[in-house]
Amino acid sequence: AGPRSDDGGGSGGGSGASGKPRKGGTLTVLNSNPQEDFDPARLYTSGGGNVPSLVFRTLTTRNREDGAAGAQVVPDLATSLGTPSKNATVWTYTLKDGLKYEDGTAITSADIKYGIERSFAAELSGGAPYLRDWLIGGADYQGPYKDKKGLDSIEVPDDRTIVFHLNKPEGEFPFLATQTQTTPVPRAKDTGTTYEEHPVSSGPYKVVSNENDGERLVLERNPHWSAKTDEERKAYPDRIDVRSGLDSAVINQRLSASQGADAAAVTTDTNLGPAELAKVSSDKKLAARVGTGHFGYTNYIAFNPKVKPFDNPKVRQAISYAVDRSSVINAAGGSSLAEPATTYLPNQKSFGHTPYDHFPAGETGNAAKAKELLKEAGYAKGLTVTLTHSNDKDFETSPEIATALQAALKKAGITVELKGLEGNDYSDTIHSAAKEPGFFLAHWGADWPSGGPFLAPIFDGRQIVKDGANFNTGFLDDPSVNKEIDEINKLTDLEAAAQRWGALDKKIGEKALTVPLFHPVYKRLFGQDVKNVVISDWTGVLDISQVAVK
Amino acid sequence: MTTPLVQVEDLTIDFGTVRAVDRLSFTLEAGAALGVVGESGSGKSASASALLGLHRGTGARVTGTVRVAGTDVGAADDAELRRLRGAKAAMVFQDPLSSLDPYYTVGDQIAEVYRVHNSVSRRAARARAVEVLDRVGIPDAARRARSRPHEFSGGMRQRALIAMALACEPRLIVADEPTTALDVTVQAQILDLLHDLRRETGMGLLLVTHDVGVAAESVDDVLVMQHGRAVERGPVAEVLGAPRQPYTRELLASVPRVDEKRAGVPGPRTATEAGPLIEAVGLRREFGRGAGRVTAVDGVSLTVHAGETLGIVGESGSGKTTLGRMLVRLIDPTAGRLRYGGTDIGSLPERELRPFRRELQMVFQDPVASLNPRRSIGESVADPLRAAGETDEARIRDRVRELLERVGLDAGRYERHPHEFSGGQRQRIGIARVLAAEPKLIVCDEPVSALDVTTQAQVISLLAELQRELGIGLVFIAHDLAVVRQVSDRVAVMRQGRIVEQGVADDVYGSPRDPYTRQLLAAVPALDPVRAAARRAARRELAAA
Amino acid sequence: MSEALLVQEAGAAPAAAPASGARQFWRRLRAQRAATVAAAVVLLLFLAALAAPLLAALAGQDPDTYHPGLVDSAAGGVPVGSFGGISADHWFGVEPQTGRDLFARVVYGARVSLGVAVVATVLQVTIGVTVGLAAALGSRLLDQVLSRITDINVALPLMVIALGLLAIVPSSFPRPVLIALVIGGINWAGTSKIVRAQALALKSLDFVSAARLSGRGRWSIARRELLPSLAAPVITYAALLFPVNITVEAALSFLGVGIKPPTPSWGQMLTEADTWYQSAPTYLLLPAGLLFVTVLALTVLGEGVRTALDPRAASRLRIGTGREERQERTKERAS
Amino acid sequence: MTGFLLRRLGGAVFVLLSLTVVLYAVFYVAPGDVAQIACGPRCSPAQVAQVTAQLRLDDPVYTQYLHFLQGIVAGRDFSTGTGVEHCSAPCLGVSYQSDQQVMRLILTKLPVTGSLVIGAFALWILLGVGTGVLSAWRRGRITERLLTWLTLAGTATPVFVIGLLLIIIFCSTLQWLPSPTYVPFTENPEQWAWGLLLPWVSLALIESAKYARLTRSSMLETLAEDHVRTFRAYGVSERGIIGRHALRGALAPVIALSALDFGTMFGGAVLTESLFGIPGIGRELVHAVKVVDLPVVVGMVLVTGFFVVLANAVADMLYALADRRVVLS
C-alpha cells in the first residue's frame, strides 16, 4: 500500500530564516490528518515518520540531509547498518552504549525483539508487511499476547545484540530497520491497544499529552535522551505542539500569515494547492518560505489485462500514446507541483532511475498514433471504456486527473466514462484480484528509497494475492522478472542493486501494463521564524528533527 | 368650551374606486353624545375610524379635516397620533372576536394599553384592568382577566374591548356597534355606564349603531347616514320623533317592537306528525380542566320541529353559542344526547357525520372570523354547492349570484374578499353560504345583530320565507328580544348554562314566569328618548335599592 | 346620485367582467415592480439553463474542452491574462488548471444546479406540506405517527443516507435525478413542521368550522381553506430551501456522491473555486454571483407572490378591484 | 399537560428505537461481509473472526439486534488483546479501526460540538430573529432592503467561503483575532470563546438568514390581522406591536425550525468543523462514513439522533406553552 501519504516527501529544500539555529522555543505543527496511530507497531511511515521519529528511535534511520544525500540509510540505535551473512539472510545488529528510555531505564535488544513481536499481534496490525514476509516463521506468528513463546527467528544473545534470520536473501534489510517496528518497547510498560496514548520514548522528546486520538499532541524534551548517541536528530525546540484536524486551506492561510505562534509553525502533511501556489509565487517574501521536496512517488494509469479490451496490448499502447501529460500535470497543480513521468520508477538516483519513453506521447498526446493502433486492434470506430478513480480530493487519483485524461482520450476517439469511488472502496476495489477494474488511476510510493519496494509488490508474480490485498494489479507473472527480482535482493551493495532495478523497470515498461503520468513535487510553507530547513529526497518534507525556531 | 371635542369637515374616504364616505361634516362637544345610525355599508365604521387616523398606512384615501381633542388627525405626526389614541380618544371596534390578540390574556392586553399612557407598575396596570373588566360587568373579573380571548363568549369579548376603551379614561369614546353581542340587560348596563361617565367626566361619545333603540336611549344628537353622506342630523328626540327625511322615516318604520306579536304566521305547530327534527336531552359541555373548569352548558333539553323557530335569548356568556355549536356538532357534548332525524348524532365520529353536515347549518356570531380572508366571498358561498357534488361552474355561479342577491348583496361582488365589506354585509354573506347548503336546520347565532333595521327586516323575512318554502327548522339566538319575538314560535331563556324558561313566544313575553325573563324584558331599550330617560332612572333606583 | 360620485366613477377602470381569483392575483403581482423584475430574471436564468447548448454554441465553446495553453502551468494553473482570461473567445474567462471555458460551464452548470434545486424543492414542499397538513388535521394517532416519522427523518443525516443509497441504486440511474430525489426526500421535515404548526393554529378558526359545516371533507378543507393561508410561510421557506439545495448538491459532489465530472454544476464550481479567490477571483465570483442573483430574484419573487396571494394587499398596492359600486348601491336601495 | 408530556416522551423513545432499527438494518444487515467492513481493510482473518464473534454476526438478525440493544442498555465486554475491556452502558460498541469505545470517542467530541453549536445557535437566533424583526418593522424602507440583501448573501454563500473570508479579514489582514482553534472551556474559558468566535459567526451568518426571512414573513402575516389594529388604535407604538404582538405570532415556526436545526447541527456542522479545525462530531462522522467505520457511524448517528429528538421534544413543549390552544384542542 505504500507508506502513509500524510508523511510523504522528497528532495531539494530551502533554508528558512537566516541565522544560526539555537535551542529553545516551541515548534507548532499544523496538520490536517491527526496522528491517529501512535503505536510503533501500527505505524506505517517511510523512514520512521516525521513526528513519530522524534519519540521512537529505530535500529537504523534515514540520513537527515537535504536532497539526494538524504536518501541514504544510516545507523540509529545500532552502531552500524547491520552485518549481513554471506547470502544476506542473517542480519546482526549491535546497540550503541548508554541508550535510555524517558524514565532512565536502559534500552535492551530484548525490547527491540519484543517491539517487533508486538507488531504481529492482530490487535496492533497496520505496519508494513515486510517483517511477516521476510522473517522465518513470521507468516504464522500470532504476536506475544497469544503466543508467549516469541519469534525464534529473532535472537538476542545479549542485551546489546539482536540477530534476524530471514527466509530469503534481502540486501535491503537496513532500509526495513528504519521502520518504527524496530523501536524498543519495554514489555512491562506495554498496555496493548492503549500503549499509543503514552508510548515510552527512546527519542529526544516524550509525549506529554495526546488528545482526541492524536488530534493534539504535545511533546517535550526527554531528559534521558543524549545527543551523543544520536547523530541524526538535532532537537532544537524545547517543545513540539502538534495540532491537527485543520482544513488544508486554513493551514496554508495560517502559515502564510505567520502570526503569533504560527511564526514558528510548520506542516508535515499539507502541500500548497495549485491556487495557493499561484498566490505564493507572486509574493517574493512568501516564496522564500516555501520548502520544495521530492518523494519517490509515481502516479500512473493501471490496466488489468484480464479485462477486455485491455487484454489487447495495442489498446494499452494506444492509450499510452494518447495521454496528454500537460493537461494531467495542470490538473495536478501545474509544472511546479508535478513532473511528467514516462518511467515507472521515480526520477531519483537512489531508485536507479533509468530514463525511457517507450510510447512517446509528446507533451499533449499523439492522437494519430493512438488511432492507428486502435484500428490495428480492431477499434477503428472508436472505443468506450470506463476509468475508475478515487473521489478523494488529492490531485493524484482524483476526479480532476480523470477528467483531464477523459478529455485527452476523446481526441483519440476513446470515450471515457468515469467511475469515482470513495477512498476505502476505491483502494479495496483496485486491490482485489476479483473486483479489479480494467482501467484505473493508481499511485505508488516508496517505503524506502530503492527500487525493491517499488517494483516487487507490483510486478513480482509470486506476490499476486487471490483473496486479500493484491498490488500486482497487472497480474504480471513473468519468470524472468521474478528471477531478476530475486537476484537483486541478494545484493548488499545498494548502488549496484539500484542500477539493476532501473534496468528491470525499463524492461517491464515495454509491456504497457501501466502508463506513468507524473511524479508529484511537494511545496510546503513554513513560518517566518523557522530555521534550518532540511528536506531529504527520502521523505520530501522538511524534517522537524532538524528545525529550530530560535 | 370654545372648541368642540370633535370637529369633522368635508371628510371623504375612498377605498380604491369605492367612495365610502362623502363630504361628511359634524361636530361633537365634550360631554355630549352623538349617535350615528344608518344602513349597513353607509360608511359609519369608516368615518369612526377616521377620527383616530386609523386609515393611515392602508390604501384608503382620506381628505377633509378631522380635529379631535385639539389634534389635527390628518396632519399629526405618528407620535402625536399615538398620544391621541387610547388616551384622549378610544375606539371600540365592531368585530369583538377578532380584535383581541389570541396569545395574551385579556387582562394583560388591557394592562398593556393602560401602561402605554400611564407610567405605572405592571401590577397596578393589572389591577386597573380587573377594575374596568368589573365595571363592564364581567363576573369574577379577577379570575376571568387571566383568560385568553378564545375562552370568552362573544359578549364578554365585546365588554373586554369596552373595558379597554375605558381604561385610560379618554375624553372621547368612539364606539362602533358596541352592544351587538350583548343581551339587553348587559346592554343597558353598558349604556348606563357610558351615560354616567359622560356626566361625571365630561367624556364625549360617538356611538355608531344600527339600533335606533340604542341610539334613542343614550345619545343627545343623531346623525343619519346613507351612501356615505349625512342625510339628517339633529337632536335625538326631533329626528326620531319627527323625521324630516324619507330615509329616516323608512328606517324608523322597520324597527321591530318588543310588544308586537309575530305577524302573518299561524301560531306554533303543536302537534307534529313527523316527530321533532332535532332533539337534545340533558346536553352538557365543560371547558378546561381542574380549577379552571367552566360549565358553559348545563343540562339543556330542547326540541325543534321542521318549519318551527326556536328563539334563544339570554345573558351574555350563558352558553348560547356553545349550545348552538353543539346542535350542529361543531363541538362535542360532554354529556347528554342529541338526536337528529332519528339518528343519535351526539357522538358520531366526523366521518359518519358527513351525510348530515349540510343539513345542519350555522350562521356564526362573528362574521369576520367565519369568512376566510384569502378566499373571495363567492367561493365561500359556493362551497356547500361544490361539496354537494355540483361541478358545473356556470350553474354554481348562477346559484351563488342568486343567493347573494337574495340576501341583498350585489351579485357582481362575487370575486371580492371579506375585508372589502362592511360588518353587516359580511353577516349577510354568512347567511347566503348557509342557504346554499339547503339545510334542514339552521342555528343562527346573532344573525342580525350587525344589520341595520332595514336589512334586518329583509333578512328576517327571507328566513321566514325559506322556512315556509322548505320547512326548515330554525334556532334563532339573539339578544334583541323584539327580533326574537318577531321570528320565534317558541322561546327559550338561558342563564348560566341552563334554560330557565321555555315556552310559546307570546306566553313568555306576555307573562314571564322567571324573574330573569322579567328583568330582560324590562331592559329592552325604548325608542322614545323621554321614556328611555325615565327607564334609566328607574334602573338606577333599582340598582341603588 | 351626486356629481362627486359620477366623477369618481368616470375615472374608474371599466372592468366589465368580474376578475377571477387568478386574474386578481396576476394583477396584484404585476403591480409590484420588484417582483416583476425578479420574475423576469428567474425566467431568464431558467431559459439560459434550458438553452445551454445553444448559448455555448453561440460562444463557440463547449464545457469539456481543455485549453492547456490558456493557463500558466508553473504558477499552479492560473488563467493567462487579466480577469481570469476573459477574451473574445472566452466571455467569462477560463477555468484555472484546465482552461475549460467558463461561460459554457456556467450555463451548463445552471442546468444541473437549477434543475436539481427545483426538483428537490418541489419535492420537499410537496412532502412537507402533505405530511404537515395530515398531522395537523388527522387523528391524534396519525399526528403522533407522522410527527415521529418526521423526527426520524430529521435524525438521519443526509450524507449517511446518500452514501447508503448510492450503494444500492445502479449507476445507470441518472445522477442529477437521484440527487434531487435524495435531497427532496430527506430534507422535508422543516416544511412539515412549519405547516403543522401553522395549520394547528388555523384549524381552530371559525371559517374552518364553517367549511366543515359545508360538508366538505378534511382534504378539501385543507386545500381550500388552509393552503391559501399556509402559502405565505411555505413560499418564504421554499425560497430559502432553494439555495440550500444548491449547496447541498455541492456538498454531495464534494463527498463523491454528487454529479459526476466532467458535468459542471454551480455548487461544484463553488467548491472548487473556494481556494482560488485570491489568485483567480473571477472563478469564484461567477458562480457565487450567479447564485446570489438567483437567490435574490427568487426571494423577491417569493415575496411578491406572497403579497399577491393576500387579497388584503390590493388596497396597499393601490389597485382598484375594478367593480362598479353604483350598481350595487342602487340595487341595495331598490330591494 | 402531564399527559401531553408523557405522550411526547413516549414518542421520543419510540423515535430512538426506530432509529436503531433503521440503522441496524441499513448497516449491519447490508450485503457484504459486515465483520470485514467493520474491522477495516487492514484486518487479518483472525481479527475478522473475532469481530464476527463479538457482534454475534453468525446469529439470526434479530438476536444480533437484541444483543446490540442490550449493549446500549446494559453494557458489554470487549477483548483488547492484553485483556478484556468493559464497555459500560450505554455502550455503542467499539471501533475496530481506531480501537476506541465509540461512546468514549463521542464523549470526547461532544463538548466540542456542543460548544460550537450552542454558541452559534444563540448567535443565529439572536441575529436571525433580530434581523427579521427589524426588517418587518422597517418594512419597505432602506434598512429593510439592506438587511434583505445581507441575509440573502448569507443564504447564498457556502460556509467555506464565508469562513475563509472571515479568517482572511480578521486573522490575517486586520489581525484582530487569533487563528481559530478549539480550547476546551474547562481549560481556559476566555480562549475558548475567542477561538470559537469566528466559527460561531460563520455558522450564525448562514443560518440566521433563514430565521430572518421566516420571522419577517410570519410577522407581516400577524401585522395584517385585526387584533393588531386594536393596539394601534390604542396608541401602542409600532415597537410595542412588533415586539409583543407580531413577534409572538411569529414564534411558532421559529421554534419548530430552530429545534430542527439545533439538533441536526450536532452531526451536521461538518464543513464548519473541518474548516476551522474543530475536532467535533460532524467531522468524525464524515470520516467514519468515508472509511466505513460501522460502529462509529451507527453510534454517532444514534447520538446525534438523540439530540435531534431531544431538541424537537423540547420545542414541542415550548410551543405548547406558547400556544395553549394547541394542547386544548
Ligand SMILES: Nc1ncnc2c1ncn2[C@@H]1O[C@H](COP(=O)(O)OP(=O)(O)OP(=O)(O)O)[C@@H](O)[C@H]1O
Ligand atoms: N378596505 C376596504 N376596501 C374596500 N371597500 C371597503 C373597505 N372597507 C369598507 N369598504 C366599503 O366601504 C363602505 C362603507 O363601509 P363601513 O364599514 O364604513 O360601513 P358601515 O356603515 O360601518 O356598515 P355596517 O353597519 O354594516 O358595519 C362599504 O360599502 C364597504 O364595502
Ligand SMILES: Nc1ncnc2c1ncn2[C@@H]1O[C@H](COP(=O)(O)OP(=O)(O)OP(=O)(O)O)[C@@H](O)[C@H]1O
Ligand atoms: N373554548 C373555551 N374555553 C373556555 N371557556 C369557554 C370556551 N368557549 C366558551 N367558554 C365559556 O363558556 C361560557 C359560555 O360561552 P358562550 O360563548 O356559549 O356564551 P354565549 O351565551 O354565546 O354569550 P354571548 O351572548 O356573549 O356570545 C362563557 O363563560 C365562556 O367564557
Ligand SMILES: [Mg+2]
Ligand atoms: Mg360598520
Ligand SMILES: [Mg+2]
Ligand atoms: Mg355567543
